[in-house]
Amino acid sequence: MSKPVKGAERSPVGKAPTVVVAGGGTAGHIEPALALADAVLRLRPDAKVVALGTERGLENKLVPARGYPLELIPPVPLPRKLKPELLGLPFKVRDSVRRTREVLERVGADVVVGFGGYVALPAYLAARGRTPIVVHEANKAPGLANKVGARFATRVAVAVAGTPLPKAEVVGIPLRRSITSLDRAALRAEARKFFDLDPDAPTLLVFGGSQGAASINAAVSGAAKELADAGIGVLHAHGPKNTLVVQEFPGRPAYVPVPYLERMDLAYAAADVVVCRSGAMTAAEVSAVGLPAVFVPLPHGNGEQAVNAQPAVDAGAALMVTDADLSPGKIAELVVPLVVDAARVAAMSSAAVGLGHREADETLAKIVLEAAGA
Template identity: 80%
Template sequence: MTVTEPTVVLAGGGTAGHIEPALALADAVLRLRPRARVVALGTERGLESKLVPARGYELELVPPVPLPRKLTPELLRMPGKVRESVKRTREVLDRVGADVVVGFGGYVSLSAYLAARGRVPIFVHEANRHAGLANKVGARFAERVFGAADGTPLPRAETIGIPLRRSITALDREALREEARAEFELDPDAPTLLVFGGSQGARSLNDAVSGAARELAEAGIGVLHAHGPKNTLAVREFPGAPAYVPVPYLDRMDLAYAAADAVLCRSGAMTVAEVSAVGLPAVFVPLPHGNGEQALNAEPAVKAGAAIMVDDARLTPEWVVEHVIPLVSDKSRLATMGAAAVGLGHREADEVLAKIVLEACGG
């Protein structure tokens, strides 16, 4: 008897928050079924056009369907764009022999859900506390719906956490610390603050932390600061003090997490999940615009004592001096917060979802 290996199609594009959980699921599927085929849907302009091939997965491009939030002339042109994208997506599903479609939201998910409806099983994963339009539509006819945390506003949502890369969930920060600090040329012994504002950086974080560089140096604190590839960051060196290391981008987040004792960052769903999984005490600075979901993402960590949160408008060099320096200098407080962070995560979400998806494929 010949066993047919399954084909899993993933839809999650536009931002890393949609793509990274999809790729973590892809890794878990192949760990469980090494001969399975995983195909990702994406658009030419989405971040998936770089991230998916870099991780070694097939990428099928379909026309994007940006979803306007307001009544605009673009909305009147939507039906035609949706029909064309759904048609092209359906052709991809037929050509690759899709056994299941798993959507994570974003531009391509709406087309994937509509193309797969009535043809192959559909599963929806929502990472945020405010669901996007694509996942709201997909959840109406999905076999099962999954959320990152309790209170996911989709019908029948089951809480499983966010699928994360094994390089994160299996990270031993202590074992990797010496290598990580050497990689970034950080002081091997000084308490160290990691700063990043997402893939493109964040000006308010850059200005606030770099503006406190002298005080951080005087407190004996090292800094690893990812300022974003489109930004520049010049920081004065203070002889004899731990290094303040600015970098445009962090390719190895596992090493960055291992090098740090605490982190100051935005609070996207993926970021909060990763920081919690590795047990890093955090200072979360939610995006000051949008629908407020980043503040909601950070709330469980704050309530658990694993993080503190500050509004973007309040983040100044003076605030860093008053609040961040005492935190990073306090080993006992860091240990307590780190232990609280670890208890928040769903470290097996990738394999939990992979097993459900493979069962839907017949094995």
């Protein structure tokens, strides 16, 4: 017989709940977790939210910056397929689960919310039979951690219909209110001044995820002359571990390279069109703010990034280019004419309206608080 779930006992209705979020590694895991955390505190200002992470993840920067406590646990290496040795809990898994369980007990966790990845798996295993679990899956093709967690979760939330997890409830992807409430037109002047961009030129935003993308960096920077000749300004986040040297063209709109975008809201407000990968979080944010996109899906994995981009492409809000086809010539041929076509940009922006679930953060927060018994 399994052990009774203790989370609900610790958080009877009216008691301030403690919510533990597990979404470390990349921004695609961390940002939905933090958007949920914000929504939980809007609904229950007395709640406590604690994030789990590892020493190697981007959460070490993002979580403290948003004001949430971060508890570090050993990472668990994730094979791409469920293997017998994982089920047998080898030493690394066993140690991480033990350490995670200590954290859950110390903070008095009433519910554990996992967003997949190597932080979520030990959280699920540590909470199993002790604390209610809520799983959120952003991709239509679930990762291993969420496949495991969903087997014994209290609730399973997914971004899109057809996600093959048991008890799946479609809620969308939690996004920051600074994104879902963004008035791009009202912030445009401030945003362009913030990044030292031309205040009036049509502007292209370029990024390849939190670590950058070498193929996107090479293709867009290689078309710098064509972009300058067309009068297009560029804001290009190349990734903190990459460098980008771009030729300057005096008298033309600035091409501004930056390692990382701390203010994505201002980056979106500054732009007319974006060239980017199509991770689930990115695709959701770009559609939410109504920004026309040229998506370049990551060519690795199980093809989920192309799946993420397809709804916006089908709606007429985005174009899709394969990584293999991306080149400076493709940027000149496809992107330059788009950015300078104001009517087409406006039509694509309008087509993005209605895509996604803008209230996903609070929808998921209500599920989480209910699971916590709060």
